[in-house]
Amino acid sequence: MRKVVLISLTLIMLTAAASATTFHGDVQRTGNFTASGEIIPHLAWKTQLTGLVGASPVYHNGNIYVTNWFGWGDWQPGLYSLNATTGSVEWRNASISGASSVAVFGNLLVVGDITGMLYYVDAASGDIVKAVKLESSPSWWGIASSPLVYNGSVYVTTFSNGTLWKIDSDGNVVWRYTTGGEIGPYTSPSAFKGLVFFAGNESGNGLLVAVNESGVEQWKFPVDGKITNSPSTDGQRVYVATETKLYAVNLDGTEAWSVAFSGTMSTAAVAYGNVYIGSDGKLYCFNASDGTKKWETAVNGKIDSSPAVAGGVVYFATNTPEGTLYAVDALSGEVLWYYRLSPPSGSYYNIMSSPFIAENKLFIGADSGYVYCFETSGSFEFNVTLIPGKFEVLVNGNSYEVNRTTALGALYESENHTVNGAKVWFDVSLDDSWYSQYGFFIKTIMGLGTDQIDGNWIYWSVWNETGQISVGADRYNLNQKETVYYCYGDGSSLNSCLILLKINAEVKPAGISSLELSNGNRGGNITAWVNVTSASTDWYVVVVSGVGEQGEAIAGISTFRLNAGEELRVPVLIYIPQLADQGTYSLYAGVYRFSEYPANLIHLYGPASCEVS
Structure with a gap:
């Protein structure tokens, strides 16, 4: 555990950043990043932190800063500093954990914690410089809101009472604006031209609130339900989602447009005149001016990740047991690639974390306990087995x-x-x-x-x-x-x-492209149809065999001749003994040269299922 260093924050900061390095890329939370080329699914490194990495990694000065929380079994909580090039752990502060993404404030890191504390941390050493208790009812989340550094001050929300806090560079509370009701624990403030936007709740009524830097309310915009994500703005409108609608609000607090929408934690990215935002199983693209839907892309689960946009590509991930990082074309929504985690049985590798792009690399965390780094170049090596035959392309x-x-x-x-x-x-x-x-x-x-x-x-x-x-x-x-x-x-x-x-x-000299099975009765037969293609003229043997749910084995065999380039649908009769177990059988098909049977299997295909009654 690192001790608290009781010195003035002003002295430790060499400069107060005019704009912070922060969640979703900038103070407007636009999700816009820069890369010289497209990020590809080439893993530069991955580093295990343990626990769940739900926060978005944030890059600054050659390092990645990220927290973890609530892990499986033995885990090591902390705020981590990783070398952005190698992924090696530079330091870990075990006193801090949670889902809050870091904001960089000069030489300091500002981050929330599951206990309800807001910490100021020395970026070089990981030492705590200041700790401020803001969330009085931390529950599971504490401060999961990601702090905003804007014009030399820190802004952050606490969820239990819908409060926006302004903290100065020394960690002192300047003012707070309380709406009174509970808001989403992950929602974070954004800012533009002297206005700070945040989610509020007055007497159960959801609000988007705008205040100036003195904490004076400029306007309140009522929404249908609770705001689920963080406000983002392109400088013309502010975009927020609830469980039933996506809103675009003008900078004077009037509605520009709204559409029916199932909102999640996914904060909208705004780029190329479009709004990109995740929902339950789809990524959507809307025209930022009028809300017209341009396209939608179905993926393998709920999107809580906030999209990152760079070089005409949108990157995001899915919060599902096989968490998947996607890259889609920003104009068409076409999926360019994906990288899908494969958890062992009984584990869940959901991805709540949002991508952060810097130095031509993409960084993201996952419930696998790892932080992953992808890059714009690299080598792939594949080992493939090819069988004769043809396929169709359009x-x-x-x-x-x-x-x-x-x-x-x-x-x-x-x-x-x-x-x-x-x-x-x-x-x-x-x-x-x-x-x-x-x-x-x-x-x-x-x-x-x-x-x-x-x-x-x-x-x-x-x-x-x-x-x-x-x-x-x-x-x-x-x-x-x-x-x-x-x-x-x-x-x-x-x-x-x-x-x-x-x-x-x-x-391979021959191969199987399909296997179809009929059902059968005890004392009868199952008919298997096996599509076989040959690259050379020869005699071949096909065997179809497998077992039932109780381990009962059945098999059948056929012999045939094929000319080079010929495809044949081969029938195979499989006898079912009178006393065979009933139920589902899983069968495979294998092809051999007749002269090499049964020593040398050329190709194995399957399984396919059938029922025995």
Whole structure:
């Protein structure tokens, strides 16, 4: 435990920041950040803090500052300082924990705590400089509001009585404005042109309140229910959500527009004339001027995370057991990639934390107890198994068939992969402008396409071990074991790639693309239909086998001949013994060369389920 250092805050601060480094990026809570390129699902580092990391990490001067709280089993509470480049822990103050995101105030950190204290902490050492008790009824949350540093003062809300506090640079209370009723524990104030905006509650009636820097009320705007998030403003309107509506309020306190909406903790980001905000299972984009919905994107769960916008991409996460970080195109809402956490059985890796982008990196916490750092460049390596056959792609409204055993087939097989205990998916789009002569060109991967950086053109090129491939990826057939590379760079060499996808492909001589099962009765049969494709002419064996819920085993076998490139729907009869257990059976299909059966299995597919009665 670190001791409280009783010295003047004014002396320890070298400068009072004109605008704080804070939750959602700035004092207006716009969610706008800067990055030289798109953040990709390449993990630079992850650091385990233990507990739940619900606060948003905040970057300042080469470090990340973040708190954790309420963990599973043995956990280490604290306010942490991490090296932003390596993720190493610089210091930990075990006296502070919670879900409040840090605000940087010169050389100090200002942060709330689950006990209801507001702390001023030395950013270099982690020592507590001042502690102020503000929340008299902390309950589970204490001060989960994220402090705002504005014009040399600190503003923060306490939830139990709907109070906005102004604290000076020495940690002294200057004034407070109390609305009296309970507000959302996570809602935080924002500011613009001398006005401070915050959520209030008068006699059970929700309010958006604007006061000046002297604490004098400028206006109150009534809302339907309780405000669930933090006010954000683009300098023309203030945006807040309740459980039933999304509001845009003019700076004079009049309504600009409102729409029916299921609000969460997700604070709106405002960029490109749009409002981006999360809800129950969808991210929405509204026109900031009139509230017209431009698009909505469905995701894998509730969004409490507040979107971060940089370089035409919106980043956010889902508060669901398989917490997922998403990147979507800001104009279309198209998902560019996601990074989905995979908790062990009985655990929940929800993500309440919001992304923070700095130094071309994205930082975010999760209920896994980790802080994650993603970057704009890096190398990926995938091991894929390809089976003969074709799949369909749709390009510019045209449908095409692509061989699975091509370089393009290897890329599509890599779209879904598991890395560092997470499920990662990325989008691929194609250009068919020169299809008849060369095949497909790669238009984008993860949303990244042809661009000019520092006067140099960068684009996706495809390589093998000897050099750049001179045909489209769909025209390049892979050998039995071959490595192909997708390079995002200037095309001069693999060493010049900003992003490199290395795909180690193994091409099977035959493969199974589907397995269908009928149900069956004891003493009868189950019919299995197995789709098999061959790359070479030969005799093959298919075996379909598996077990029931009680461990009863059943199996069937078929022998057949296939020509090179031929696909066949093979029937397999599976006898069910008269005394077999009833219930659900899970079956797999395997294909062998006849000459190598049963020693060498070529490909295994499944499971599929059927019922025995």
